[in-house]
Amino acid sequence: MPAKLSVNLNAIAMLRNRRDLPWPSVTNLGRIALAAGASGLTVHPRPDQRHIRFSDLQPIRALIDGEFPQAEFNIEGFPQEDFLRLVEEHRPDQVTLVPDDPAQATSDHGWDFRKDRELLLRVVGRIKALGLRVSLFADGEPDREALSIAREVGADRIELYTGPYGGCHADPAEAVRLADRLGETAAVALDVGLGVNAGHDLTVANLPMLAARIPHLAEVSIGHGLTADALEYGMAETVRRFRRACGQTV
Structure with a gap:
């Protein structure tokens, strides 16, 4: 089955926040994305609310809930107390935990599962007690011991950090090498009992090769590249383009 597409709304929110005005509307563009066949919406509410605001x-x-009950809501962030209270209040279908420093510009690395085992054990257990799916941000390294720890702390999935893969858009040979490596990592994750998501700097151009290397890829979460394309093609057509890149029939 082709990977599902979750549209990350952060870049839209950042554009809105340039002015003290309600447009572009994060919710209305989310509605257009879901109507065009996106499987869900993703947000990353950072403590400084520089893009997604808590009020979103x-x-x-x-x-x-009201218009697209088949879709999923994915909230990602570092599991400090304020974030966990947002999760408890809004009950997303999936919680993606990232090891970000609150001040960094964007997510750029996965968890150190050995070092962070006890933190993740505690936090994942708290979220799982709410009946929510948990995904953990992971580097694209086929480290069986580390991925086994991710499963042991209770995670349902990992989200492969694909930033380096997206960053080598001008180096086809390196892109192939990294796609192969991500495929190896996904295979190990599946073998230890984890589902596999992916996200960061994915585009219509680089998605097909990644999907080919990870035939059981569950979901991709895409924001920056998708929003950039939406400025050119419109949100609805962009969602259809990305769905096709995932291998979906549109």
């Missing part, structure tokens, strides 16, 4: 979460939850 309830309208997005209401949009999905």
